Amino acid sequence: MTTEVRSLREFKMPDVGEGLTEAEILTWYVKPGDVVTDGQVVCEVETAKAAVELPIPFNGVVETLFFPAGSTVDVGTAIISVAVGDGAAEPAPAPTPVAVSPVAPVAPAAAPAAAEPERREVLVGYGPRTGGAQRRARKAPAVPVAAPVAAPAVVVPAQAQPVSEERPLAKPPVRKLAKDLGIDLRTVTPTGPDGVITRDDVHAAAAPASAVETPVAAVAPLPVGAGDVRVPVKGVRKAIAQAMVASAFTAPHVTEFVQVDVTRTMKLVRELKASGELGEGVRVSPLLLVARALLTAIKRHPEINAAWDEANQEIVLKGQVNLGIAAATPRGLLVPNIKDAGAKTLPQLAMALGELTDVARQGKTSPADLSGGTVTITNVGVFGVDTGTPILNPGEAAILAFGAVRELPWVHKGKVVPRQVTTLALSFDHRLVDGELGSKVLADTAAVLERPKRLITWG
Structure with a gap:
């Protein structure tokens, strides 16, 4: 024995x-x-x-x-x-x-x-x-x-x-839904691509137990007259809070604004969508052309693609533009970035932008995709907001806010006519970006959006 x-x-x-x-x-x-x-x-x-x-x-x-x-x-x-x-x-x-x-x-x-x-x-x-x-x-x-x-x-x-x-393969929001409904994912038949379990699969598995689908929210709505609810600060929310405080009280922010007639840009977006010339399944949006316009401006003024090294008292000029795109996700605000975005063609940038935002909203963004950003765009226009004063991501020198596109009266060729107008706001770190450089980058970005043919002549 x-x-x-x-x-x-x-x-x-x-x-x-x-x-x-x-x-x-x-x-x-x-x-x-x-x-x-x-x-x-x-x-x-x-x-x-x-x-x-x-x-x-x-x-x-x-x-x-x-x-x-x-x-x-x-x-x-x-x-x-x-x-x-x-x-x-x-x-x-x-x-x-x-x-x-x-x-x-x-x-x-x-x-x-x-x-x-x-x-x-x-x-x-x-x-x-x-x-x-x-x-x-x-x-x-x-x-x-x-x-x-x-x-x-x-x-x-x-x-x-x-x-x-x-x-079983499932995204974090789907796993949470299954947990809330008391469903073992191992008993669910997947219908998604590559055997991925979807929300519909989980609801279908829960149907015998409940005929009503239960919506899942991060914080349930409070009934009228309810008392205070305390939500622990952790995970992404904690990281966001710490980063924003560090940025706001470390880097001296300056924000400049400009209104832009983007009628021609919006027309180009419609033409690219209709023609499909960027490739089958490639998503074309105003944000894509804003990104290309900013990259064009950075190419003309590469000094803004930099970072402040406090420990060594140096300005670090970055060798490539890793373009961050702020994305609202179920886990909070994430800013994944497109590596070496400045070297990509317009179709490549469109594909990278679509993949980046999809992955972020699905909660699958990897730590590598969230690190190394050099300049960021935040699209507040999707929420109907005209503009704002964006706060820099720590370690970056500039962030551009893209506001809502609205039809407004505009002086065009000597006449007041309705034109599609947006507001751009550029915040920058005044330790390494002075007003002249910031103004040039913002003005060039606006100029490209006003006359997008400059994407060809300047890019």
Whole structure:
């Protein structure tokens, strides 16, 4: 008779971003007693930049979850302990979703599935990606073992079959909806591209339990006369607050405004949409031409594409324009950026802009896409707002606000006629951008939008 040797290993909260100090645990995918394998996703966490699924780096049986979902945990703090060693692949005595024969010594190998699982990558938003790097085969023969023969003593419902190695693919908002409706995503049939579970799939799965779809909101509307509600400041909101305070009280902001006749630009947008000359499926919008106009102005005045290095008392002139686009998402305001946007053609810029905003609104933006920005555009016009005084993203020297396009009386060729007009507002860091440079960049951006043929002559 051999003695079983088991030990506990702790998995600590990793730094899943770039120097981040904490993360919030959104969801646990395991519980004490569950068998886990190397590379299996055990939880989803949200940092100040992105939602990330964490895989555990060893095999064993879950012993303790140190923090419940909703907890904010410092990087380097243990979040889960796992029993490893001989026999550690067997589940705890309590029933688990894994069917294990109490007598068959080969049951641990049969618990997940006959096929050897693949190593999973950390992905933002979705579950683990299929087709990743292959794991090294175990020494035991990779042959379907006879667990089904010994398993009749344990009857496992269909939805409780081992699924730990094949996490269902779903975006964070869909996962939250499923959690609120009490739906196990492993029981939902996906209809989205590449097997992704959609909101409609979750509602369809919930239909037998409830005939009414339950809308999910970050904060439920308060009834009339209700008392105060306190919402913890964490995640993206906490990062936004800290960044805005740091920016507002570190960089001396100056904001300049200009009204622009964009009638010709709006006509060009309609022509590009109708012709499809930028490519099939490419999204054409006024924001695209605003972005191209700003990039054209930066090309003429590259000194504005810079940053202030306080520690070394230097102005850092950036080698490429990483154009940030402020996007309102379910997780708050995010500013992903298009890398080397100034080197892209108009069709390439249109594709990059469409992909960037779609990914951001789906909650899948990676930390890399949120870092390294040099200049930003915020489109307040989509909310019907004429203009504003945008606050710089920390580390950037300029941000352009694009206001609503309205039909207004305008002097055109000596006559007052209705024209489509917008207001641009450029905020800049007055430590390294003086009024002359800021004014030139804003004026050139406006000039391109007023006569978009300058995209060809200046670009």
